Amino acid sequence: MASARASICGLSRDDFLQKIEEFHGFTAPGLVIGGLMVDMAQELIRDNMGEGIDADAIVEARHCLPDAVQIFTPCTIGNGWLKIVDWGKFALSLYDKHVKRGYRVWFDVSKAALFPNLYNWYMKKVSKKDLPIDILLESIFEAGRDALSSRAVSILNTYSGEKKGGTDICDGCGEAYPVVQGSVCLSCRGESYFELS
Amino acid sequence: MASARASICGLSRDDFLQKIEEFHGFTAPGLVIGGLMVDMAQELIRDNMGEGIDADAIVEARHCLPDAVQIFTPCTIGNGWLKIVDWGKFALSLYDKHVKRGYRVWFDVSKAALFPNLYNWYMKKVSKKDLPIDILLESIFEAGRDALSSRAVSILNTYSGEKKGGTDICDGCGEAYPVVQGSVCLSCRGESYFELS
Numbered sequence: 001m002a003s004a005r006a007s008i009c010g011l012s013r014d015d016f017l018q019k020i021e022e023f024h025g026f027t028a029p030g031l032v033i034g035g036l037m038v039d040m041a042q043e044l045i046r047d048n049m050g051e052g053i054d055a056d057a058i059v060e061a062r063h064c065l066p067d068a069v070q071i072f073t074p075c076t077i078g079n080g081w082l083k084i085v086d087w088g089k090f091a092l093s094l095y096d097k098h099v100k101r102g103y104r105v106w107f108d109v110s111k112a113a114l115f116p117n118l119y120n121w122y123m124k125k126v127s128k129k130d131l132p133i134d135i136l137l138e139s140i141f142e143a144g145r146d147a148l149s150s151r152a153v154s155i156l157n158t159y160s161g162e163k164k165g166g167t168d169i170c171d172g173c174g175e176a177y178p179v180v181q182g183s184v185c186l187s188c189r190g191e192s193y194f195e196l197s
Numbered sequence: 198m199a200s201a202r203a204s205i206c207g208l209s210r211d212d213f214l215q216k217i218e219e220f221h222g223f224t225a226p227g228l229v230i231g232g233l234m235v236d237m238a239q240e241l242i243r244d245n246m247g248e249g250i251d252a253d254a255i256v257e258a259r260h261c262l263p264d265a266v267q268i269f270t271p272c273t274i275g276n277g278w279l280k281i282v283d284w285g286k287f288a289l290s291l292y293d294k295h296v297k298r299g300y301r302v303w304f305d306v307s308k309a310a311l312f313p314n315l316y317n318w319y320m321k322k323v324s325k326k327d328l329p330i331d332i333l334l335e336s337i338f339e340a341g342r343d344a345l346s347s348r349a350v351s352i353l354n355t356y357s358g359e360k361k362g363g364t365d366i367c368d369g370c371g372e373a374y375p376v377v378q379g380s381v382c383l384s385c386r387g388e389s390y391f392e393l394s
Contacts, residue, residue, distance in 0.1 A: 067275025078264025
């Protein structure tokens with residue numbers, strides 16, 4: 001069976017699941033699928049572009065997927081090698097950071113329809129109560145790459161890095177901010193997320 | 198000296214730096230400061246609100262700070278307990294996720310001015326070549342919390358969670374997307390980050 005792989009992201013299934021739980025706090029099904037997607041993108045790059053490619057990542061949702069990349073690749077939000085495009089789509093791209101080419105892998109609902117538990121979970125047709133995590137995980141691993149699709153992509157310049165620019169003191173709050181924002185910082189000009197207690 | 202602490206985020210200085218390098222890929226000075234900020238916010242919560250508080254996090258910059266939170270707290274981007282407000286400010290808040298109160302800690306440039314290497318690095322008045330990382334780290338640890346400020350804050354509702362809503366198939370690309378976006382997904386309506394190769 002094509003989907004029964006010996007290792008995922010270079011790890012046994014147990015170690016793969018343990019890493020997810022350690023970083024994410026619990027075994028989120030979306031993160032397990034995300035790990036399978038990272039594994040597939042890494043293999044596509046290795047097989048088609050060569051070993052040792054320095055890959056950056058873009059994920060198309062804020063939930064789960066960023067952690068799959070942060071756990072199983074060197075890319076993190078804080079080091080800038082992982083970016084989030086907030087589309088709410090279950091897709092990610094890994095690409096050679098120098099030539100800007102790589103692979104986009106996505107969860108393909110039309111393929112997942114062959115795996116009822118997986119499909120019903122993803123499409124929110126079943127409650128957590130009615131689909132225990134162990135049964136769902138079984139379905140996820142049974143499907144494996146049979147529920148994923150991929151395409152070779154070129155990454156456009158929009159996401160190919162930016163300069164941070166200078167730092168100055170905000171006339172409003174007296175804190176340091178990026179001067180590119182104008183004479184006062186964004187938080188002084190817009191809505192804040194906090195108020196002083 | 199107030200700033201010479203026995204442990205940072207419960208770790209020795211060596212282990213603290215090693216965790217940063219393992220996750221982030223290198224010892225970014227901003228992430229070292231970020232770790233000190235997390236440590237201070239955690240202590241403020243513990244001392245003023247009690248032990249065992251379940252804390253969520255908001256960081257005010259995309260660079261470095263998200264990783265400080267992801268390394269030294271259970272909060273990650275993917276599990277949703279960490280959120281990023283893209284203000285480019287070196288500040289973060291940890292807060293009790295139930296009562297929405299906690300502490301904002303920020304790098305205070307007026308205080309940092311007492312530590313010339315730290316100040317010149319932060320204000321980009323010196324090149325990496327002229328300020329080796331070891332000298333800068335020494336200045337960061339010498340300053341410690343003496344370069345930070347804090348305030349008790351209440352977190353406003355804007356950032357207190359959201360519902361994901363239903364999933365459907367996009368009329369444009371045929372991929373799954375959040376129906377709240379309308380009849381086609383955001384990527385079909387806007388600019389994409391990739392083109393097919």
